[in-house]
Amino acid sequence: MSNNVTLARTHDQAELERFRDVQRLCYQCADEVAATLEPGVTEREACRRMRRWLRAHGVDDWLHTPFAWFGDRSAFRGFKVPTQFLPSAARLEEGMPYILDMAPVRDGYSADIGYGGVLGENRIWERLDADLAEYRTLILRLVRERRTFADIYAEVDALIERQGYQNRHAKYPGRVIGHQVGIIGGILPKRVGFPFGVRFLQTIGRELVKERLEGRSPLWNGAAQSQHPPTPGLWAVEPHIGFRGVGVKFEEILVVTEDDAYWLDDDLPHVHRWARREAQ
Amino acid sequence: MTQATTTGAAPGAAPAAPVTRRRVRGDGVDLAVYEQGDRSRPTVLLMHGYPDTHAVWDEVAARLAGRYHVVRYDVRGAGASSRPFGRKRYTFDYLMSDMRAVLDATAPERKVHLVGHDWGSIQSWEAACTMPERFASFTSISGPCLDHVAHWTRRNLARPTPANLKRAAGQGVRSWYIYFFQTPVLPELMWLAGLSRPFSRALELGEGVPPRDGHPARTMARDGASGVGLYRANMVQRLRRPRDRRTDVPTQVIVPTKDLFVSPHLVGGLGGRVPHLSLRPIAAGHWAPRSHPDVIARWIGEHITGVQGGALTAAESRALKRARVGRDRRAFDGSLVVVTGAGSGIGRATALAFAERGAEVVAADLDLATAQRTAELAGLVGPAGHPYQVDVSDAAAMEDFAKSVLHDHGVPDVVVNNAGIGMAGSFLDHTVGDWDAVLGVNLWGVVHGSRLFAAQMVERGQGGHIVNTSSAAAFTPSRTLPAYATSKAAVLMLSECLRAELKGKGIGVTAICPGIVNTNITKTSRFVGRGTEEQARSQERAARAYALRGFGPEGVAERIVAAVRDDRAVVPVTPEARLSYLTSRVSPRVMRLLARFNAG
Numbered sequence: 001m002s003n004n005v006t007l008a009r010t011h012d013q014a015e016l017e018r019f020r021d022v023q024r025l026c027y028q029c030a031d032e033v034a035a036t037l038e039p040g041v042t043e044r045e046a047c048r049r050m051r052r053w054l055r056a057h058g059v060d061d062w063l064h065t066p067f068a069w070f071g072d073r074s075a076f077r078g079f080k081v082p083t084q085f086l087p088s089a090a091r092l093e094e095g096m097p098y099i100l101d102m103a104p105v106r107d108g109y110s111a112d113i114g115y116g117g118v119l120g121e122n123r124i125w126e127r128l129d130a131d132l133a134e135y136r137t138l139i140l141r142l143v144r145e146r147r148t149f150a151d152i153y154a155e156v157d158a159l160i161e162r163q164g165y166q167n168r169h170a171k172y173p174g175r176v177i178g179h180q181v182g183i184i185g186g187i188l189p190k191r192v193g194f195p196f197g198v199r200f201l202q203t204i205g206r207e208l209v210k211e212r213l214e215g216r217s218p219l220w221n222g223a224a225q226s227q228h229p230p231t232p233g234l235w236a237v238e239p240h241i242g243f244r245g246v247g248v249k250f251e252e253i254l255v256v257t258e259d260d261a262y263w264l265d266d267d268l269p270h271v272h273r274w275a276r277r278e279a280q
Numbered sequence: 281m282t283q284a285t286t287t288g289a290a291p292g293a294a295p296a297a298p299v300t301r302r303r304v305r306g307d308g309v310d311l312a313v314y315e316q317g318d319r320s321r322p323t324v325l326l327m328h329g330y331p332d333t334h335a336v337w338d339e340v341a342a343r344l345a346g347r348y349h350v351v352r353y354d355v356r357g358a359g360a361s362s363r364p365f366g367r368k369r370y371t372f373d374y375l376m377s378d379m380r381a382v383l384d385a386t387a388p389e390r391k392v393h394l395v396g397h398d399w400g401s402i403q404s405w406e407a408a409c410t411m412p413e414r415f416a417s418f419t420s421i422s423g424p425c426l427d428h429v430a431h432w433t434r435r436n437l438a439r440p441t442p443a444n445l446k447r448a449a450g451q452g453v454r455s456w457y458i459y460f461f462q463t464p465v466l467p468e469l470m471w472l473a474g475l476s477r478p479f480s481r482a483l484e485l486g487e488g489v490p491p492r493d494g495h496p497a498r499t500m501a502r503d504g505a506s507g508v509g510l511y512r513a514n515m516v517q518r519l520r521r522p523r524d525r526r527t528d529v530p531t532q533v534i535v536p537t538k539d540l541f542v543s544p545h546l547v548g549g550l551g552g553r554v555p556h557l558s559l560r561p562i563a564a565g566h567w568a569p570r571s572h573p574d575v576i577a578r579w580i581g582e583h584i585t586g587v588q589g590g591a592l593t594a595a596e597s598r599a600l601k602r603a604r605v606g607r608d609r610r611a612f613d614g615s616l617v618v619v620t621g622a623g624s625g626i627g628r629a630t631a632l633a634f635a636e637r638g639a640e641v642v643a644a645d646l647d648l649a650t651a652q653r654t655a656e657l658a659g660l661v662g663p664a665g666h667p668y669q670v671d672v673s674d675a676a677a678m679e680d681f682a683k684s685v686l687h688d689h690g691v692p693d694v695v696v697n698n699a700g701i702g703m704a705g706s707f708l709d710h711t712v713g714d715w716d717a718v719l720g721v722n723l724w725g726v727v728h729g730s731r732l733f734a735a736q737m738v739e740r741g742q743g744g745h746i747v748n749t750s751s752a753a754a755f756t757p758s759r760t761l762p763a764y765a766t767s768k769a770a771v772l773m774l775s776e777c778l779r780a781e782l783k784g785k786g787i788g789v790t791a792i793c794p795g796i797v798n799t800n801i802t803k804t805s806r807f808v809g810r811g812t813e814e815q816a817r818s819q820e821r822a823a824r825a826y827a828l829r830g831f832g833p834e835g836v837a838e839r840i841v842a843a844v845r846d847d848r849a850v851v852p853v854t855p856e857a858r859l860s861y862l863t864s865r866v867s868p869r870v871m872r873l874l875a876r877f878n879a880g
Contacts, residue, residue: 124660161800162650164628164657166832244636244661 010232010257015109019181019234020265022104023111023253027268029053030100030115037119039094043068043087046100054104061190062197063103063110063181071096074116075242076171086195097125097246103236105197108183112236114251115269124246131163132248133274135239136263143254143261146229153177153222160241168240168247178220178237180207181253230256234264297345304353304385307377308369312360313353315386317345322416322584323387324348325379329398329423330511331471331479331504333359335494336397339573344580348393351386353378355400357506359499370509372406379407383414391416393584394529397569398423398541399510409525417587418527419580421534422566424546426514428553430522432546451543461511471504479504486540487565495570525553532558532583532603534576537786539566551605558583558603563743563786575741595690598640599742602693610638610662611845618642618685618692620672620729621699623650625799626749628657629837630696635662637841642685642692644668646699672699672725673717682732691740694844697729698749700768702805704818707762709809715763717806722767723774730778734787743786745844748775752795752857755864757875768793772850779849788847794836795857796829 009015033049050066069076070090074097079085092098096119103112116132118125138159142152156177160167169177184199191198207218217225220235233256240249253264300315314334324344326337334352341350354361356378357370364370383392394415396404401423408418409425424432433451436444461467480496483489497503531554535544544561551557560579564572585592586600595616602614617634621627623645631641635658643658645651648669655665666689670681685692700722703714726748737744753765754772772791779789802822807815836853843851852861864871 127660161624162653164632164653243657244632 010234010255015183016255016264018107018109019111019253022106022109023113023265024267025054025057025059025106026102026104026111026113027115029057029102030113031269034098034100034115034117037092037098037117039092039119041092042089043070043073044089046070046092046098047087050100050102054102057106059104059106061105061184061199062192062195063105063112063184063200064197065192065195066100066102067195068101069099069247071098072245072247074099075166075245075247076168077242077245079171082173092119094120095122097122097248099247099249101249101251103181103200105184105200108185110181110184110200111253112179112181112238112251114238114240114249116248116250122246124243125248128165128241128243128246128248129270130274130277131165132239132241132250132270133278134159135241136250136271136274139237139239140254140261140263143230143256146259148229149220149226149231150222150224151227153220153226156239157222163241165241165243168242168249169238172238172240174219175221175223176219177239178235178254179204180218180231181234181236230261232256232258297342297350302385304382306356306361306381307374309356309362309364309378311353311356311362311378311382313351313382313386315352316341316350317348319349321347321349322588323390323392324350324580324584325383325387325392325394326350326352327379327394327396327400327404328352328355328358329396329400330507331358331500332398332495333497333499333503335359335497336567337569338494340569340577340580343573343577347581348584349387351382351392353382355403355507357509358503359497363502363506367509367512370513372403372514375403375510376407376410379403380411380414393417393419393580393587395419395421395580396423397421398566399507402426402514405525405527408527408529408531412527412529415529417584418529418531419534419583420531421568421576422536422539422542424542425525426518427522427525428550429546430519432548433519434522435549447543447545447548451546454539454541454543457541458511458515461508462516467508468505471501471508474501475504476500483567487567487571489565489567489570527554528556530556530558530583530587532560532579534568534579535559535561536564536566536568537561538564541566557605558600559605560599560603561743561786562741563784572741593690594688598690610636611841612694613638615639615693616642616689616691617694617696618644618729618733619654619696619698620644620670620725621646621749622654623647625801626794626797626833626836626840627696627698628654629833630698630840631655631658631665632661633834633837633841634694635659635665638662639694640689641665642668642689644670644672644681644699646671672697672728673720675724675728678725678728678732682736686736691736691742692733692744694745694747695729695733696747696749696840697726698747699725700749700751700801702801703764703808704760704805704822705808705810706759710763711808714806714808718763718767719770722764723770726771726774730774730789734778734782737787738782738785741785743788745788745790745847746775746778746782747790747792747840747844748772750775750791750793752793752852752854752860754791754793755871756860757871758877758879759875760879776849788844790840790843790848791850792836792840792843793850793852793857793861795831795852795854795860796826797831797833797836797854798826798829799833802826 046068047066070092100115186199186202188198211217216228216231235254237254238251250270255264297316302313304311304313328334328336333354344350357363394404401420405425436448480491537544569576582596598614617639619627619631622631622643631643631654635641640663641658643651643654643665651667655667658665671677703718748771750771751768753761754768775789775791803819807818831854839853852858
């Protein structure tokens with residue numbers, strides 16, 4: 001098939017294992033940095049901790065540098081321009097939700113994760129997080145049914161509407177709920193161009209053009225370009241919902257094959273958290 | 281102290297509670313004291329104003345006597361009490377001695393619940409501030425603490441913003457008679473020359489309080505003439521040199537909003553001096569105890585029960601919560617808000633906006649599951665919500681709904697008749713069934729909701745607010761929305777008519793007219809005269825257009841909350857709705873031209 005490119009070699013188990021390792025590394029980083037978050041810490045400080053931790057664990061490039069959103073910034077309240085996504089001087093307080101989002105590259109293998117949490121107690125966050133679990137099953141089921149990406153996007157929107165929340169991933173550049181990831185290489189330097197890695201931009205730019213010719217897109221949103229069945233490959237899927245200044249998301253890699261799909265890894269903090277809550 | 285006891289029913293009082301009259305020796309005067317009800321029960325002292333006697337309280341006292349030991353007395357210079365001569369005999373010192381004497385005689389060694397109206401309230405403030413140990417609670421009606429008024433006026437004049445000046449001037453004008461009473465001899469002469477009759481007439485015409493046996497009293501001419509001493513002995517002195525009066529007695533101020541003599545704004549800043557303060561506005565004139573005895577008696581009872589920690593119904597404890605003044609108070613704390621069509625869109629957003637401000641929300645929808653979800657979300661941001669399933673177009677179902685809301689939660693303070701459906705297409709394609717459907721939900725739903733809940737609000741007599749969701753289509757004719765626009769125009773007109781009728785009852789009515797708002801109404805609208813597939817395509821197209829417009833239901837919800845707060849009549853929401861509203865008034869011709877455009 002057409003998609004025999006660096007972005008997706010889903011039949012190669014060894015390669016998938018490399019991706020899984022990077023994703024686990026990310027979640028380990030998120031877990032450890034989240035444990036250090038205390039009242040008063042700023043978003044910039046949290047991002048610095050993630051960057052240092054990842055650098056110390058062999059990360060050499062970025063799809064994008066780490067993000068952290070605290071309080072109502074986790075629901076992108078009042079976000080109008082892209083610079084507002086960048087880490088700010090907002091300080092974490094007791095009861096505040098937060099989201100950590102990182103997308104490192106190690107030896108060319110990348111991952112992109114989102115990690116939601118709350119400092120202390122927050123009833124709204126608990127409810128929102130419990131409801132977020134449904135999106136993981138819904139998206140997987142619809143992808144397996146080979147519904148078009150645009151359709152799935154609309155179904156997710158309908159669920160958000162039923163639950164009474166707001167779609168927050170529509171605030172991301174391109175209104176994406178997901179994007180393709182893969183092996184990042186190329187001749188460009190491993191630099192960061194506010195806040196995206198230049199090699200990632202190069203890859204995604206190339207794919208945008210290539211996929212366009214096929215009538216598809218490496219970006220998954222609700223628009224006409226996404227009116228195609230799931231493209232085989234690795235997709236970082238990031239449903240992000242918000243309610244009254246509280247936002248939660250998860251982001252992890254979905255493996256899409258020619259006729260099936262599965263989450264790259266089920267051994268993840270949010271999956272365990274939801275299972276625990278379910279068991280209670 | 282002399283005691284002469286006679287028994288007999290006071291005029292106007294219920295025969296079930298006989299009134300005992302006796303005389304108590306005050307500070308150099310004999311005071312006529314009237315008692316009702318079981319002496320072992322908590323004592324309520326009702327203080328009358330000027331130029332009244334104890335009889336102004338007859339209706340209220342009769343209502344309270346079943347539960348309380350009710351004590352009243354004619355203040356010196358009024359009714360059957362003695363009339364000392366000279367203004368010096370009417371200072372607060374004497375008045376306080378009188379009150380102490382009455383309390384010692386009727387309720388020794390126990391705290392009483394104090395209630396004052398007009399000058400009785402002014403005296404009561406003095407009592408609550410200077411001898412708080414004698415009172416368990418205090419209810420003030422139309423009579424501010426003079427020292428507070430002085431502070432209030434100074435504060436307003438020290439920051440002479442237009443609003444502050446207006447408020448100060450407002451009270452200044454309302455106090456015209458106080459200046460006149462400072463004139464020597466003339467007021468007395470006027471009373472004795474026959475001012476009583478025009479006064480009674482004015483009371484009936486201006487306040488809606490018809491004369492009855494006992495009020496205005498037969499002794500009014502003499503009461504009026506002697507009572508002038510109250511004004512001469514205290515007013516100027518206190519206003520010129522106000523003292524720092526505070527009280528920690530749990531205080532409830534009933535604020536008549538149509539009072540011709542006491543501005544409702546006078547309670548501003550009172551919370552700083554009275555830590556345990558509740559405010560309860562009522563759409564009434566100055567003589568609220570005469571015109572609204574049921575409400576006044578109920579509120580006195582609720583306040584007393586609340587202070588004593590007695591058993592309250594859900595509605596009562598909500599009412600007390602709503603009245604309470606506090607720093608962390610939310611705007612709709614203690615309010616009950618009913619929203620129909622609360623399962624999605626504007627209804628859900630409105631329910632949440634009210635819940636977020638402390639209101640207890642009744643979320644009604646045809647689809648129970650969505651109503652439950654709304655109630656659940658409301659519980660996340662405020663008090664727990666209550667889901668109901670109801671078809672607003674079904675008269676019997678709405679009757680049941682209104683009854684169960686009343687039974688389970690009490691009378692709502694705000695009702696949002698929001699449930700609506702959309703329908704588009706040419707007039708000739710609309711069947712009778714289509715019309716029935718649209719008018720059933722959009723118009724009859726609002727009629728039922730307004731009718732049933734307005735009746736409850738009127739009966740309770742504490743005001744309220746009704747919000748009807750109309751639409752910009754109400755004033756934007758269009759060939760594509762004949763049924764929908766007609767139903768919404770009817771809702772707009774209904775709201776205007778209802779507003780006129782309920783104005784005097786303290787019930788506000790608002791028509792909300794949203795423009796293009798991104799809700800699921802586009803996905804559920806019917807496009808008549810089209811096949812199923814074309815129908816789905818039209819819905820899809822409309823939904824996309826509305827999403828692109830990008831005005832969410834939360835924006836409308838905020839405007840609804842603001843409209844209730846400010847009691848607005850017609851509120852177009854979104855710029856296109858406002859433009860359309862303006863154009864429809866400035867140049868209906870343009871609207872007619874635009875109506876020909878086929879947007880379907």
